[in-house]
Amino acid sequence: EVQLVESGGGLVKPGGSLRLSCATSGLAFRYYTMNWVRQAPGKGLEWVSSISDSGHHIYYADSVKGRFTISRDNANNSLYLQMNSLRAEDTAVYYCAREIGGSSSDYWGQGTLVTVSS
Amino acid sequence: DIQMTQSPSSLSASVGDRVTITCRASQNINNYLNWYQQKPGKAPKLLISAASTLQSGVPSRFSGSGSGTDFTLTISSLQPEDFATYYCQQTYSTLRTFGHGTKVEIK
Numbered sequence: 001e002v003q004l005v006e007s008g009g010g011l012v013k014p015g016g017s018l019r020l021s022c023a024t025s026g027l028a029f030r031y032y033t034m035n036w037v038r039q040a041p042g043k044g045l046e047w048v049s050s051i052s053d054s055g056h057h058i059y060y061a062d063s064v065k066g067r068f069t070i071s072r073d074n075a076n077n078s079l080y081l082q083m084n085s086l087r088a089e090d091t092a093v094y095y096c097a098r099e100i101g102g103s104s105s106d107y108w109g110q111g112t113l114v115t116v117s118s
Numbered sequence: 119d120i121q122m123t124q125s126p127s128s129l130s131a132s133v134g135d136r137v138t139i140t141c142r143a144s145q146n147i148n149n150y151l152n153w154y155q156q157k158p159g160k161a162p163k164l165l166i167s168a169a170s171t172l173q174s175g176v177p178s179r180f181s182g183s184g185s186g187t188d189f190t191l192t193i194s195s196l197q198p199e200d201f202a203t204y205y206c207q208q209t210y211s212t213l214r215t216f217g218h219g220t221k222v223e224i225k
Binding site: 099110 | 150152156212219
């Protein structure tokens with residue numbers, strides 16, 4: 001059975017940091033690009049970041065570049081998102097997702113809520 | 119960045135109706151276009167990849183078409199379980215972008 005389970009969300013003050021984790025099983029993690037996608041309350045989906053299977057190719061949305069860092073541990077089938085200098089506009093549910101064929105995301109986690117507020 | 123413009127932003131339809139949602143890219147993306155369905159409180163579900171490839175297990179009433187900059191998602195006969203929000207996504211660029219979504223509501 002395929003599972004992606006995000007954790008690490010919570011309430012943080014503006015300027016603070018959080019580290020999200022995505023623990024996976026059953027999806028051959030080491031062979032696939034992984035993505036983080038977020039959704040602000042009542043809003044649409046926003047792609048945040050991608051990391052290639054090897055970890056050598058990393059991309060970020062302009063809105064988080066320089067503040068967020070994506071990483072992965074293929075030995076432990078886990079994906080991470082280090083979020084620094086958090087802003088109110090980073091408040092969202094954060095999803096991890098597997099990307100297949102270099103293009104579409106077929107498996108998604110259930111999401112973890114990050115709330116940035118004083 | 120490549121901008122994705124979806125229309126309409128919302129629509130009301132009845133069970134059995136044919137529904138069409140369009141997505142326009144700000145530049146040529148060949149067929150690097152996906153469609154997702156999302157229901158409240160749930161993660162998105164991949165419906166169609168590469169503009170027209172139906173994912174396994176997705177009902178055949180869903181279809182996708184288009185190439186270049188203009189794309190369409192069609193639901194041939196709307197069913198009660200299809201009321202949801204639909205998003206297009208381009209993956210031509212390494213900076214992936216989504217459309218703003220189309221909410222399909224019950225008339």
